[in-house]
Amino acid sequence: MDGIGGGTRLAGVVGWPVSHSRSPALHNRWLRRYGVDGAYVPLPVAPGRLETALRGLQAAGFAGVNVTLPHKEEAYRLSDVASPAAHRCRAVNTLVFDADGRLHGDNTDGQGFVDSLRAAGVDPAAGPALVLGAGGAARAVAAALQDLGAAVRIANRDATRAERLAASLNETARPGAPPIRVTDWETRADLPGRPALLVNATAIGMAGSPGTPCDVEHAPHGLVVCDIVYTPRRTRLLAEAEMRGLRTVEGIGMLLHQARIGHAAWFGVLPAIDPDLADAVAGEA
Numbered sequence: 626m627d628g629i630g631g632g633t634r635l636a637g638v639v640g641w642p643v644s645h646s647r648s649p650a651l652h653n654r655w656l657r658r659y660g661v662d663g664a665y666v667p668l669p670v671a672p673g674r675l676e677t678a679l680r681g682l683q684a685a686g687f688a689g690v691n692v693t694l695p696h697k698e699e700a701y702r703l704s705d706v707a708s709p710a711a712h713r714c715r716a717v718n719t720l721v722f723d724a725d726g727r728l729h730g731d732n733t734d735g736q737g738f739v740d741s742l743r744a745a746g747v748d749p750a751a752g753p754a755l756v757l758g759a760g761g762a763a764r765a766v767a768a769a770l771q772d773l774g775a776a777v778r779i780a781n782r783d784a785t786r787a788e789r790l791a792a793s794l795n796e797t798a799r800p801g802a803p804p805i806r807v808t809d810w811e812t813r814a815d816l817p818g819r820p821a822l823l824v825n826a827t828a829i830g831m832a833g834s835p836g837t838p839c840d841v842e843h844a845p846h847g848l849v850v851c852d853i854v855y856t857p858r859r860t861r862l863l864a865e866a867e868m869r870g871l872r873t874v875e876g877i878g879m880l881l882h883q884a885r886i887g888h889a890a891w892f893g894v895l896p897a898i899d900p901d902l903a904d905a906v907a908g909e910a
């Protein structure tokens with residue numbers, strides 16, 4: 626499209642800070658690729674200003690926004706209609722504004738995680754899962770796996786936080802879903818419950834938080850190792866798993882897959898994930 630005009634559909638990402646977000650590059654790339662008259666912008670919104678900002682964006686004709694730190698829980702509280710995934714996560718990362726002035730909140734992280742595994746040829750519900758972490762991302766991942774009927778264990782450095790997360794997800798699980806169990810952080814490398822899938826949903830391995838969240842030296846060959854950290858794309862955990870011949874899934878796929886859902890709602894096109902998209906968005910092409 627040639628620039629922004631009166632008919633341009635608008636969306637963006639609300640966060641504080643937001644300058645590091647990969648979402649504008651991703652969505653604008655899709656808009657160009659599909660020839661959509663749309664634009665997606667970073668929207669720095671300070672803590673305490675979310676409601677004012679959302680009402681203003683809605684009044685100004687935005688189709689909706691992504692929500693990132695530190696606003697995800699507040700966005701859930703402000704949603705007039707929340708999706709089942711948003712209720713499970715008690716957090717919203719995608720808002721759609723409707724014509725009646727209502728905010729529709731969704732949390733697409735869990736679906737993005739599941740879709741990224743499937744795109745990599747991995748069945749997320751094929752066996753038990755061990756999820757490392759008990760923050761917002763771990764909640765989305767564990768909820769999505771439990772919803773698919775997988776047996777999930779959580780290990781977190783702060784065990785009380787893990788217990789709280791498991792209790793909260795078990796309370797809202799559908800009838801018949803296997804309850805999430807908590808396992809000891811110190812013995813995670815023993816892979817309790819013989820998982821088919823190991824997911825790092827801690828911040829360990831991110832740029833600035835070096836190291837590995839789990840030793841996989843003695844992991845059985847069938848284990849699939851997924852790291853949702855995506856900066857860097859190839860974390861130490863993934864590198865060590867690959868050295869052992871284990872199958873691995875990068876976190877960038879979750880980021881790309883979760884973004885498709887909002888893009889379709891705002892711009893009317895469900896975009897494809899090209900082989901070169903991950904490189905372009907991660908800035909590592």
Ligand code: NDP
Binds near residue numbers: 734760762781829831
């Ligand atoms: P939170 O701050 O909510 O949670 C952080 C988690 O990491 C907690 O479980 C925390 O444990 C653990 N942790 C941090 N440092 C350490 C450490 N040194 N040793 C042990 N545990 C540690 O963050 P999020 O859940 O929002 O994000 C977690 C990661 O997931 C980030 O790297 C983020 O970039 C990534 N992410 C990726 C997405 C994707 O699309 N691929 C989407 C969302 C997030 P404790 O409770 O003990 O402090």
